[in-house]
Amino acid sequence: MIRVCQVLHGIVGGGSEQVVLNYCSRMHDIHFDLLYQYEPNPQILERFREAGINCIQIPDKVHHPLKHLWTMFRIFRNGNYDVVHSHLDWFMNSYVCFLAMLAGVKKRIAHHHQAYTVSQPSRSGCNVTPDLFRGGIAYSIKTTLCSVMRIPCKLFATHWLACGEAAAINGWGANTVKTGKVTILPNAIDPERFKFCESVRREIRVKYGITDDDFVIGHVGRFFPEKNHKFIVELFSEYSQNHSNCKLLLVGNGPLQTEIQNQVKQKGIEGRVIFAGLQKDVVGFYSAMDVLLLPSTREAFPMTLIEAQYTGLPCIVSSAVPKETAITDCVFQLPIENAKPWCEMLSSLNLAVDRRNPQIKSERFDIWKCYGMLESLYQVV
Incomplete structure (x- = not known):
């Protein structure tokens, strides 16, 4: 052997x-x-x-x-x-x-x-x-x-x-x-594992106090500088001022988590931000989300983005994310100079996405x- x-x-x-x-x-x-x-x-x-x-x-x-x-x-x-x-x-x-x-x-x-x-x-x-x-x-x-x-x-x-x-x-x-x-x-990932599941979506939302009417903005990643959690909190704080039915779901842990939690408190948005911690399996969390943010300052190949697309999840990503990882038409790339364009994209995001049947354009992953x-x-x- x-x-x-x-x-x-x-x-x-x-x-x-x-x-x-x-x-x-x-x-x-x-x-x-x-x-x-x-x-x-x-x-x-x-x-x-x-x-x-x-x-x-x-x-x-x-x-x-x-x-x-x-x-x-x-x-x-x-x-x-x-x-x-x-x-x-x-x-x-x-x-x-x-x-x-x-x-x-x-x-x-x-x-x-x-x-x-x-x-x-x-x-x-x-x-x-x-x-x-x-x-x-x-x-x-x-x-x-x-x-x-x-x-x-x-x-x-x-x-x-x-x-x-x-x-x-x-x-x-x-x-x-x-x-x-x-x-x-x-x-590469196993596409079968990342299929959207309505029952899992409901289960996770109930567990974390998310209602059916809540618009869930999500992120999966370690609390490291390159994942840019500060930017995520900043844009969510700005976005939530005009959108009352939104929640921020952060999955992962890391050395900057306490710093980000303090930033959330300073912004006064503790009731809208969920720190789910590191999970043995993140599959169901994609189903619970309505959009994924990935404002990385550098990114060679984000597996998170591939996984999210297989669950039919719209994704807004930074210009640092390689274009080759966009395998659906629901990936939108923006610079990270300021949060305003990201908030505008979230506000205008009104896609009729079939979460159960994402239109995957490439099987290379x-x-x-x-x-x-x-x-x-x-x-x-």
């Missing part, structure tokens, strides 16, 4: 983890181990175990760097792995692949899931992807740094993957992508049509 070791930062409900779970849970003839560093969320960890994936926690690289490296190397050396598949970002896949190479693992996959820089920021500030640096000179420094950091990844990894075109260009370089050396592996690509990569010697 082929043995594969997946490497993640943690098991806390992030997109990379969901990608691993979606793909690996369908490959029953392959043994999977998964290395992670940080304290896991028990609910998410249980989902991996239910899928038959053996999860191993190792010392984290921040507090125990030497022990982290030695433990990882020892596991690679003793695990008889055919493949090591690393999902770390900001080019940290390089050290994982290096340790795997030293341990004698022949197939080493570096998988890029983020897009830290795609195009140079415009003077107007539109379509900017703010992250580690800002401004013209800083942008040049960042671009150079990315180019340098790609070198060890390319040296130590035998296969180069990315979740989308933006992540591929950022992780491996535009010229490398053009030559076809990078495999784009979509962040259907896991049943995608997982064979990765399975073949694992199997080919």
